[in-house]
Amino acid sequence: MSLADTVLAVNDDLPIRTDSPVHSGKVRSVYWLTAQDSARLIAERGYDVAADAPLAVMVISDRISAFECIWQGEGGMAGVPGKGAALNAISNHWFESFRQQGLADSHILEIPHPLVWVVQKARPVMIEAIARQYITGSMWRAYDKGERDFCGIQIPDGLQRDQKLPELLITPSTKGILEGIPGVPAQDDVNITREDIVSNFEAFKFRSVADVDLYEKLLREGFDLISARLAELDQIFVDTKFEFGYVTDKAGNEKLIYMDEVGTPDSSRIWDGAAYREGRVVENSKEVFRQLLLSHFPEPDILLNKSRMDERYALARDNALPTEVLMQVSATYTGIAEKITGVPVPVSDNPKAEIIDILRREFSLVD
Known part of the structure; x- marks a missing residue:
C-alpha cells in the first residue's frame, strides 16, 4: 500500500444508487437517494424526519483547495491523508455537543463511515x-x-x-x-x-x-x-x-x-x-496550507492577485507539491481533530472499497 492509496481524492464515482446527478463540490460529493430508498431508510432506521423527506449520502474527500484551486502532490497523492476524516470527526463532535446542550440539530442523520454522512435535505x-x-x-x-x-x-x-x-x-x-x-x-x-x-x-x-x-x-x-x-x-x-x-x-x-x-x-x-x-501566531487550520503555498512558489502574487487567475489555475494544475508539504498539512488537520475529539483519526487503507462495502451491506444502496 502506498501513501496515495490512503487518500480519497475522487469521491463522485461511487456506485451509490441515485436517479439524480452527483453534486460534487470542492471537498464533498452529494448522492441524492431515490424517493424509494429515502422512504425505506426513514422507515427502517427510524430517522426523525418527514416520511417523504429526501435523503442523501454525503462523501467527503481528502482533496485540498486554497486560493480557489485544487492542489495535488507528488507520487499521485491527490489530497491530504486523513484530512476528510479529520473534518468529519470535528464537525460530528461539535454537532453532537450542540445537540446535547439543547442548541439545535444538524442535517446529519447517521455516520456509517468516517468519510460518510447520511443527511436530510435542508432548505x-x-x-x-x-x-x-x-x-x-x-x-x-x-x-x-x-x-x-x-x-x-x-x-x-x-x-x-x-x-x-x-x-x-x-x-x-x-x-x-x-x-x-x-x-x-x-x-x-x-x-x-x-x-x-x-x-x-x-x-x-x-x-x-x-x-x-x-x-x-x-x-x-x-x-x-x-x-x-x-x-x-x-x-x-x-x-x-x-x-x-x-x-x-x-x-x-x-x-x-x-x-x-x-x-x-x-x-x-x-x-x-x-x-x-508569546506574541506568535501558530495556525491549526487551513491557513497553514495557504502560507506554505505562498512560501513555496517564487511569485506569490499569482496566488493573491485575482487578475492572474489563469496563471493560478496553471500553477495548481502543473505543479505537484512535495510530499512533506502535504504531510505537514495532514499533521495539522489530524492533530487538531485528535485534540478536539480525544481519539485518533482513522486513516483507511482503501477508503473507497470500505465505503462501498458498508453502503451495500448495511444500507442496501449499492447494486
Whole structure:
C-alpha cells in the first residue's frame, strides 16, 4: 500500500444508487437517494424526519483547495491523508455537543463511515454566517487601509493586528447570487448588514424576522461553546463560518438547524494559545496550507492577485507539491481533530472499497 492509496481524492464515482446527478463540490460529493430508498431508510432506521423527506449520502474527500484551486502532490497523492476524516470527526463532535446542550440539530442523520454522512435535505438560509473574535486576515487588511464599518458595525480605532475584538463580531455575507435586494449586489459572497437581512428576510429564505434573531442566537451560542471547549485545550477560536437551514421533523415541525460543517480547520481559524501568549501566531487550520503555498512558489502574487487567475489555475494544475508539504498539512488537520475529539483519526487503507462495502451491506444502496 502506498501513501496515495490512503487518500480519497475522487469521491463522485461511487456506485451509490441515485436517479439524480452527483453534486460534487470542492471537498464533498452529494448522492441524492431515490424517493424509494429515502422512504425505506426513514422507515427502517427510524430517522426523525418527514416520511417523504429526501435523503442523501454525503462523501467527503481528502482533496485540498486554497486560493480557489485544487492542489495535488507528488507520487499521485491527490489530497491530504486523513484530512476528510479529520473534518468529519470535528464537525460530528461539535454537532453532537450542540445537540446535547439543547442548541439545535444538524442535517446529519447517521455516520456509517468516517468519510460518510447520511443527511436530510435542508432548505438553506442564503447567508454565510461569519463570526469573528479577533481581527486578522481580510478584516485586518481592510482595517489597516482605514475601513471601520464592517457589515454595518462600527469598529474603534487603535486596534492591532491579531488583537482580540471588543466583542464577538457577526459579519454575514450572501450565499449564492441573490437578485432584487436593495443595496445588495447580485454577486456571491457580498458583505451584508443585519438591517439588510431583517428588511429582506424572505429573500434570504428566513421564515420570519424572529428566525433572524434565532440564527444570531445559535451562531453566538455555537461559537461560545466551541471557543470555551477549545480554550480548555489551550487553543483559540479566532473566527468561523456557520451555515443554517430548515428541516421538517416526523411530527411536521419546521426547525432551524446547523448544516454544512462547523468548527473545522477548513471553516475556521484556530490558533495555538501558548504561542499567542508569546506574541506568535501558530495556525491549526487551513491557513497553514495557504502560507506554505505562498512560501513555496517564487511569485506569490499569482496566488493573491485575482487578475492572474489563469496563471493560478496553471500553477495548481502543473505543479505537484512535495510530499512533506502535504504531510505537514495532514499533521495539522489530524492533530487538531485528535485534540478536539480525544481519539485518533482513522486513516483507511482503501477508503473507497470500505465505503462501498458498508453502503451495500448495511444500507442496501449499492447494486
